[in-house]
Structure formats: C-alpha cells, structure tokens
Amino acid sequence: MAGRRSAQWYAGDDRNSYIHRAWMRRGLPADAFDGRPHIAIANTASDLTPCNAHLDEVARSVANGVYEAGGIPLDLPVVSLGETQVRPTAMLWRNMAAMATEEMLRANPIDGVVLLGGCDKTIPALLMAACSVDLPAVVVPGGPMLTGTFRGVPLGCGTDVWKLSEEVRAGTLSERAFLDSESSMIRSKGHCNTMGTASTMGLLAEVLGMTLPGIAGIPAADSRLLAASHATGVLAVDLVNRDHRPSAVLTRGSFHNAIVALAALGGSTNAVVHLLAIAGRAGIDLTLDDFDRIGAEVPLLVDLQPAGRFLMEDFHRAGGLHAVLAQVADRLDPAAITVTGRPLVEPLPAAQVWDAEVIRSRAEPLQPHAGIAVLRGNLAPDGAVIKPAAASPHLLRHRGPAVVFDSVEDLHARLDDPALDITAESVIVLRGCGPKGYPGMPEVANTPIPAKLLAEGVRDMVRICDGRMSGTAYGTVVLHVSPEAAADGPLSRVRTGDMIVLDVPARTLHVEADLDTRDPSPEFLAALARPKRGWERLYVDTVRQADTGADLDFLLGASGDKVPRESH
Incomplete structure (x- = not known):
C-alpha cells in the first residue's frame, strides 16, 4: 500500500484511516485497502445527456476490467452536459464541468481514473480536468450512433436537421414530412454520426494518446466497444502501476498530431477552441496560428458529412482512424506516445482502407488542402x-x-x-x-x-x-x-x-x-x-477569448495532484 495515493487515506491504524476504511466497507473484499489500485470511473452518463445515456453500461465493462487486473473500480458521477438540451449553450458549462471533475479527482482517495465521455463538451472537459490533476488517466469515447434512414436516405445527425429545416423554410419540403423524419434521425445509443464535434473529439482523444489505441470511432451499439472498455479498465490499473500520467503523454508533438488529424478528418471547428483549452491546462504552448501552420496543407481524406457524404458507421467499416493516420503518417510526430507508452504511429503500417470512397487515398483526396x-x-x-x-x-x-x-x-x-x-x-x-x-x-x-x-x-x-x-x-x-x-x-x-x-x-x-x-x-x-450571480457571473468575469481556448483565466496550467488536508 505504501506509495499509493489512496494509502494517504487508508493506510495506518489511527482514527482517520479507520473512518476512511470503515465507511467504504460495503461489499469490498478484505484486501481492498492492502495495496490494490483504486480507480475512479468518471462517468458523464445522464438521461438529460442522451448521447451519453449508455455510459453506465460502458462503466460496468470498465469496472470488470479494473477488477480483473487487481484494482478496485469506483463509480464517480461527474457533471454531464447535453448539447441538445441545456440552455443557453453547453459551452457555458464546459469549464465548470472541468473544474468540478478536477476537484473531485483531487479530493477523493483514488490512484487513477477512467474518463467516460461522448457528447461534445464532455470529453474536452474530462481531458482538461485530467491535465490539471495529472493522475494516471485514460479516456473511453462513448462512440457514434448507428445510421438512421428516412425515405431510403441515410440521415446525418445535425447536418440533415439544418438541411431539411432550410428546405421547409424554402417551401420545397412540407412541415409534415420534416416532422416525420424526426423519429428516424436517432437510431441507436451514441453521439452524432456525422464528423461533428463529438466524433471529432473522440477521435482526437486517441490521436492525443489518451485512449486505448483503436477504440475511437467504434459505434456505441457495437459490442466491440464494451470489449475495448474492459481492456481500458485493465490498462487503467497498469497506468497506476507504471505511474504513467497525462503529463508524460500530452506533449507538443501530441497536439501537432491532433491538428494534422483534424484536417485529414475534416473535423469540427470546435476542436480548435477545445484543443487550445486542453493545451492550456497541460502547460503546452499552443496558439491559433499553429492550426493554420500545421494543418493548412493537409489533404481532406474523409468523405463524411458535413464536408462530404458518408457517416461514422461507414467510417468505422472503411478502416477508421488508423487508416486515415496511415495516409498522413509522414506529417505526424513519431515521438508522440499514447497511454500504452508506445508511439502513436506504431500500429499504422498495418492499417488498411477497406472502402476508398469513404476514406480517400493521399493521391486522390476529397480536397487537397483542408485544414482550419x-x-x-x-x-x-x-x-x-x-x-x-x-x-x-x-x-x-x-x-x-x-x-x-x-x-x-x-x-x-x-x-x-x-x-x-x-x-x-x-x-x-x-x-x-x-x-x-x-x-x-x-x-x-x-x-x-x-x-x-x-x-x-x-x-x-x-x-x-x-x-x-x-x-x-x-x-x-x-x-x-x-x-x-x-x-x-x-x-x-x-x-x-x-x-x-x-x-x-x-x-x-x-x-x-x-x-x-x-x-x-x-x-x-x-x-x-x-449576470449578477452564480456561475454565469464567475464565467463572464474570468473567461478568456476564443483564440486562447475560452478557459477561465485562473485555471491555466497544470497544478498537479495535491492531496487535501485531513478534516477529521
């Protein structure tokens, strides 16, 4: 137990360690406090974040993996933000979700954390928190939903809402037909199936090195997501045993690779503000100009809505993220590593494109220059x-x-x-x-x-x-x-x-x-x-501008883990 962060709560024979152990003895094995890593599962599941509602199931698979590897899995619900539900905008609370998660990770007796996110702001917020605390951490992206169809045509979440609603306003589509498409838009669990912000940030979490390689882009309804989640639980225990922290993974090269991938994927412009914010928490000197300098000449290789035709289910069957990265491997920083400790580029030579319409070759890109x-x-x-x-x-x-x-x-x-x-x-x-x-x-x-x-x-x-x-x-x-x-x-x-x-x-x-x-x-x-009070007042008074990531000015830079003082 000596050396574990959780030992600062549980080790010893005094009154405080007694209290910490006693209140946690609700079915845990007798050796739970004898050196086994305690892994929090920071879970953004919520019925009011419909794209993350399935993450409780994912959490169970993670927990099984943690337990199999000798760790103690601990469910930790954290602030969840439903992009389609909260008003006025989920972005108002991204920094609050990051700050709240950071404080809970720091305050509790845990040695490492698995971060479960999906909907747009949840993965950025979780990564910002992980950088600030710098405990061993790994992300599980919740994955995109399966493709729904309307009148025989595939529907892209969000993208086709904008298109169909404009046709109603133009008088070329009836309001009745528009409303009929509503029940076809969302076919399954998971986040939007276009290359929107949720898909983009799930994929970029892997490019940054913060996921189990190969997990990003697996559809939410695919059983392979649960298998990969189990493997992530196993990995989380290994991260603690190796003391492998986000600060060892997230380097300038990691963000260089994320910018290259953002362009090749045709990813969301929201990734710019999120990557800048994550870099700010990690203490990485990333600027707006880096996006143009690094990404401007990168070809667009992925033919997905909104820039193209296909959807995330097609992307996965066509070869997924590794197939895209293999096409631009010469532009990637080969020194950047992942949570496994191995280089991001290591598995890329084996990657193949199985549908050249969905994932284009470098010789025949969708667009030759597609960066932000x-x-x-x-x-x-x-x-x-x-x-x-x-x-x-x-x-x-x-x-x-x-x-x-x-x-x-x-x-x-x-x-x-x-x-x-x-x-x-x-x-x-x-x-x-x-x-x-x-x-x-x-x-x-x-x-x-x-x-x-x-x-x-x-x-x-x-x-x-x-x-x-x-x-x-x-x-x-x-x-x-x-x-x-x-x-x-x-x-x-x-x-x-x-x-x-x-x-x-x-x-x-x-x-x-x-x-x-x-x-x-x-x-x-x-x-x-x-605003006169509450979070909105704090936000307006301290938020920085978009060109730096729109984080709060007092949250910049990684503070590292500091165990709070005893209160008993």
Whole structure:
C-alpha cells in the first residue's frame, strides 16, 4: 500500500484511516485497502445527456476490467452536459464541468481514473480536468450512433436537421414530412454520426494518446466497444502501476498530431477552441496560428458529412482512424506516445482502407488542402477561423455589404422580414455571441439564410460571428472572431452597409471603414449578458477569448495532484 495515493487515506491504524476504511466497507473484499489500485470511473452518463445515456453500461465493462487486473473500480458521477438540451449553450458549462471533475479527482482517495465521455463538451472537459490533476488517466469515447434512414436516405445527425429545416423554410419540403423524419434521425445509443464535434473529439482523444489505441470511432451499439472498455479498465490499473500520467503523454508533438488529424478528418471547428483549452491546462504552448501552420496543407481524406457524404458507421467499416493516420503518417510526430507508452504511429503500417470512397487515398483526396484557416485583419486582430472544407469555393474570396444583427434575438426578429435589405452578395454579421457576450459562445454562427433568398435558390452566404457553429453544420461561416464584440472587439462597431472583404487564400478579413471613430450601438450594448450571480457571473468575469481556448483565466496550467488536508 505504501506509495499509493489512496494509502494517504487508508493506510495506518489511527482514527482517520479507520473512518476512511470503515465507511467504504460495503461489499469490498478484505484486501481492498492492502495495496490494490483504486480507480475512479468518471462517468458523464445522464438521461438529460442522451448521447451519453449508455455510459453506465460502458462503466460496468470498465469496472470488470479494473477488477480483473487487481484494482478496485469506483463509480464517480461527474457533471454531464447535453448539447441538445441545456440552455443557453453547453459551452457555458464546459469549464465548470472541468473544474468540478478536477476537484473531485483531487479530493477523493483514488490512484487513477477512467474518463467516460461522448457528447461534445464532455470529453474536452474530462481531458482538461485530467491535465490539471495529472493522475494516471485514460479516456473511453462513448462512440457514434448507428445510421438512421428516412425515405431510403441515410440521415446525418445535425447536418440533415439544418438541411431539411432550410428546405421547409424554402417551401420545397412540407412541415409534415420534416416532422416525420424526426423519429428516424436517432437510431441507436451514441453521439452524432456525422464528423461533428463529438466524433471529432473522440477521435482526437486517441490521436492525443489518451485512449486505448483503436477504440475511437467504434459505434456505441457495437459490442466491440464494451470489449475495448474492459481492456481500458485493465490498462487503467497498469497506468497506476507504471505511474504513467497525462503529463508524460500530452506533449507538443501530441497536439501537432491532433491538428494534422483534424484536417485529414475534416473535423469540427470546435476542436480548435477545445484543443487550445486542453493545451492550456497541460502547460503546452499552443496558439491559433499553429492550426493554420500545421494543418493548412493537409489533404481532406474523409468523405463524411458535413464536408462530404458518408457517416461514422461507414467510417468505422472503411478502416477508421488508423487508416486515415496511415495516409498522413509522414506529417505526424513519431515521438508522440499514447497511454500504452508506445508511439502513436506504431500500429499504422498495418492499417488498411477497406472502402476508398469513404476514406480517400493521399493521391486522390476529397480536397487537397483542408485544414482550419485562420484569418486576421481589422475585423479580427486576434484571429478568426473558417473551415474551407465546409464552405462554398466561390465565396472564399468575397466582397459585400454587411447586414448587422446585434443579438440572436435581433436575428430571429428580422431575418425573414420581406423588407430586409439583403441579397446573396450581402455578408451577415451576428455579434454579441462570444464567450462573454451571450455568455458561453453559442453555436449560432451558421445563421439561417433569409427566407426570401432561400426561395430564390440561395443556399450559402458569407456569415461572420464571434460565436461558434455546430460541428455538424456547413457553409461559408467565419467564426470565433477575436476579440469578441463584448470585449470591445472591432465587430462591435461594424454597421450595416459597411463593405467587408473576405479572402481565405490570403487569410484576411477586413472591413472598409474607420472603426476607431465609432462607438458600439446602444442596441448591441443593451443585448449583452450582465449576470449578477452564480456561475454565469464567475464565467463572464474570468473567461478568456476564443483564440486562447475560452478557459477561465485562473485555471491555466497544470497544478498537479495535491492531496487535501485531513478534516477529521
């Protein structure tokens, strides 16, 4: 027992160790306190996070593996965030979930942890917590759902919601037919089946080295996920025995590899803000410019919605993550390791592509250059991002007049007004949606196309916002504009009619106006969030900007495990 972190609670014959042991003797074996590793299973299962609801079943398989390897598995429910359920946006609580998980890991008598996540914010929050505490840790991604169909056509979660709802607004699909598709959209347990944020972060958790190799992307309903979860439980005990911590795994090379993979996968723009936040907790010097520098020339190899045609079930049968990484192995850092202690690239030579339509070859990519593009200019001095793979090529260079909305409510009130002065050449500007302004940086940047333009056949326009967009969304959307309007960024002083110039190849975003001579509009200022209490107040007062990951300013850097003082 000596040397185990849990021994600081359980070892000894004094009153405190008596209390710690006695209250835990509820069916544990007699040798539970004699040196066996105590492994927490940080579980984000919740009926109100429907994409994570199956994680209790996954946890049982993990627990069996922990016990088989000689450890003591301990269920630890942690804060769960349902992307489709919580208001105003799950991103408002990502940092709270990370902080709460960090504190529970530090406060309890555990030697290591298995992190169970799936829905968008849960894996980033768990990884942020693990970096901060730096106990031996490993992730189990919950996996994507199986593909549902409607009228014989596969449905992509999120992506087809946006498409079908736009067709209703355009008058080309009946509202009845749209609602009929609702029961077909979600076929099974698991998170979204597109290459949205959940799929992206599950895959990137493996690329970062924080999962059992080969687990990411296994569908939630696939029995192989439970087998891999059992093996992860075994691995968790080994991590404790080797004292193998996140700080040994998460290096600059790990994040380099994640950026390469993000581009090759056509992953979510949300990964940018999450990777920056995880790196900030790990003490890794990662910047927004690294995403463009490392990922810009990486080819898009995965033909999945929203950038392509197929879905995650197809991705898995086509060879999955390792098949993609094998295609770009020359761009990966070979020194980066995984929780196994072995190099990430070690299994890649054996990987094969079983469906070249789903996973393209390096010689025949879906797009030759598909990384996240970072834009700068007088409209985004600290940067903004765009996903060229999901944009319309003809709009990547565009000049048009701004049509400005001061809030999401303003957008909803005026967007479909037939009298709105807007054309396909206009640039929709939505502000007040950054980390401080909303607050929480909601997924509203991919604003709808005005109904009158939809009726004319318009399906994409240039849109600019200081908020985010769903990883399942698509379109020519400039987002994460930094500094945000609520932080006195230039976006706060743009006016309707100002000419905006977007040049993605040149990586620039400008407005042809002297913004320094202007004040923000009263309507914009009135719409900003001004919370008086609770988490929202703490968040608005301390959150950093999107270009650094939108974490709280006092949570940066790994603090390492510090066992709390005895209270008895």
